Amino acid sequence: MTAQDEQVLRRVGAHLGVLASRDLAVRCRTGLEHSAQAWADRKRELTSESSSRWAGAITKASHDQWALARRCQAAHIRSLEAGIATIAHRLSQPIGAKGSKKAPGGYRSRREWHAKKRRLHVLSDRLERERADFEAGRVHIVRGGKRLLNARHQLAAAHLSEAQWRERWQAERWFLQVDGESGKRYGNETIRLTPDGQVSIKLPAPLAHLANAAHSRYVLSARVRFAHRGQEWADRIEANQAVACRIHLDIHPGGARNRRDSGRWYLTASWQHQPTPTIPLQAALAGGVIGIDTNADHLAAWRLDVHGNPIGDPRHFGYDLSGAASHRDAQVRHAITRLLHWARECGVHAIAVEDLDFAAEKTREKHGRNKRFRRLISGMPTGKLKARLTSMAEGAGIAIIAVDPAYTSRWGAQHWQRPLTSGTRKASRHDAAAVAIARRAQQYPIRRRTAPPPHEAVRSRCGQS
Structure with a gap:
């Protein structure tokens, strides 16, 4: 662009950014008392300083931002409630008591028990404040981003000068x-x-x-x-x-x-797409299915025929989830794009994926000492992957089948990892899990064969002797 073009964009963005900040402040002060008449009044006030269409875009963006903050606030309250419940349960257990798969045990030492007791009071006070804000309709929003705002106090760690930070801050607040x-x-x-x-x-x-x-x-x-x-x-x-x-x-x-x-x-x-009508399961599985196992750094995929038999070799679609959010999103989209291209080449019209949700497992209180496991499950892009895969597969005309994730990794490794390993191919635990996921989507048992009843086995041995 020319220097004149850039100057015009900067002036328009800065002017509309001031109006957007002012309108967002008004919307946040309104809180739960928002009404259609209040929305119309805000739009009328902005029209004289911009235009009717710009005013409509600004007011709608403010309303969407307030609604997003409310959803994030509700999610934060649920996270605090889960952490408090976990701490209260572990404090009620004897020190050193072992836990089970369904519930954690007691804390390991008296010192840890005392520290968690103090943390319980901190979380309880924090939860009380968040609930009061939620009931009053009070949200906390930073136009430009809270992370960039905090970077102003740590310019050396962010590798920015004050002038560079100021330029980024102004650009993020344009509208x-x-x-x-x-x-x-x-x-x-x-x-x-x-x-x-x-x-x-x-x-x-x-x-x-x-x-x-x-x-x-x-x-x-x-x-x-x-x-x-x-x-x-x-x-x-x-x-x-x-x-x-x-x-x-x-x-x-x-x-x-x-x-x-x-x-x-x-x-x-x-732009928005019209929702695709749901097709019968048998029609989606007519050309076979591809099962994918979600991991922290790659998608393990394997194609199965209509009879539930693996075809060819497994495929891995890797991604790097380090860095900024835009980089992580691009990595996920690139992996899904390669997966969909492979599905079209194979003539498969269905992809099976586990219906995973680690929201309750990511809490710091449930796996406090096991930081490596917490980092592992936090790194799995389950929510982003499901949203991206659903939207991108819809555009490609491929159906997504969500299956129950229970025991897919364990049973896949038990029944499929060793049979699928040969001298030229080494099947991993994730590859075997992909086969188990695909077979569950086809409503086939994960086991390769069912063992006969004990009395039938005895009768066959007697006949052979």
């Missing part, structure tokens, strides 16, 4: 996003993106003098190109279907303050 409008030209009137990649923005009223096109619009000199789902986006805007757009500046950490090439401008387009 340049709007929802799509069905029936409007190219699916969006505020940030319009034409089929040839031209971007034009409806300027707010105070910045209308910066327009270089009719109707207070500014046309960017740069062109936009989508490397992913570009044809699908083109089909939607040709039909004037709703397409939401967001423009943001991605500043690399540690980038030089006086260099404008330290970050890049991106335009993100998104």
Whole structure:
């Protein structure tokens, strides 16, 4: 982009960011007393300083942010309740008492018991405050991100100077996003993106003098190109279907303050799909099934035919979940993309996955000493994987079958790991678990064969003798 384009985007983003911060503060003060009339009043106040469409986008973003904070608050309360229940149970047990698979035992020493007793009071006070905030509709939100805000006090650890941090902080608090409008030209009137990649923005009223096109619009000199789902986006805007757009500046950490090439401008387009109708299980399994076992660093997959027999060799789709959230999400999407490509090549229309949920297992109080196990289950992207796999498989026309995860790893290793190991192939425990998951989705027993009753076995031996 030209320097003029970047200057206009910065001024528009900063102006709308101030309005978004002000509206979010009003929405948070309203709390549970929010109503449709209050929403209309907020939108009316913002319209004079922007436009009706920008005001609608800002108020909707504020409402969505408040609702997200409420959901996170409820999840935090559930986590505190689970931790308190675990500590209270372990404190009631004798010191040194052994636990079972269903419930943990007592603490190992008197010193640990005393420390956990103090922690119980801390968590109880914290839970009381969170419940009071939840009942009052009071949430705590930081526009720009709490992590980046705390980095201001630790610039050396974040490898940032004050000027670099300030630039990132301002960029994160800009507001340049709007929802799509069905029936409007190219699916969006505020940030319009034409089929040839031209971007034009409806300027707010105070910045209308910066327009270089009719109707207070500014046309960017740069062109936009989508490397992913570009044809699908083109089909939607040709039909004037709703397409939401967001423009943001991605500043690399540690980038030089006086260099404008330290970050890049991106335009993100998104839209909603119609829900795919559910198909019968037998129709989904007509071409076989692929079972996948979720692990902390890879997906172990194996293809089974319609009779439940493994075909070919197992496949592993690795990912690295270290680094920023955007990097972790990209790694998961890349692994799922390779999995779906392989499924299409094999002609399989169903993927079986375990219905895992480690929300109750990640608590610090249940596996306090076993940090390695806590780190292992926390690293498994179960929630993100299920959400990504469901949405991406729906677009590829592949059905997802969620199965009960009970004993799949143990029974798979017991009945399938050794038979599937040969001189040229070594099946791992995860590969055997993938076979067990796929067989359970096909409603076949995980065992390779059922042992005969004892009296039948005796009769066969007598006949042979």
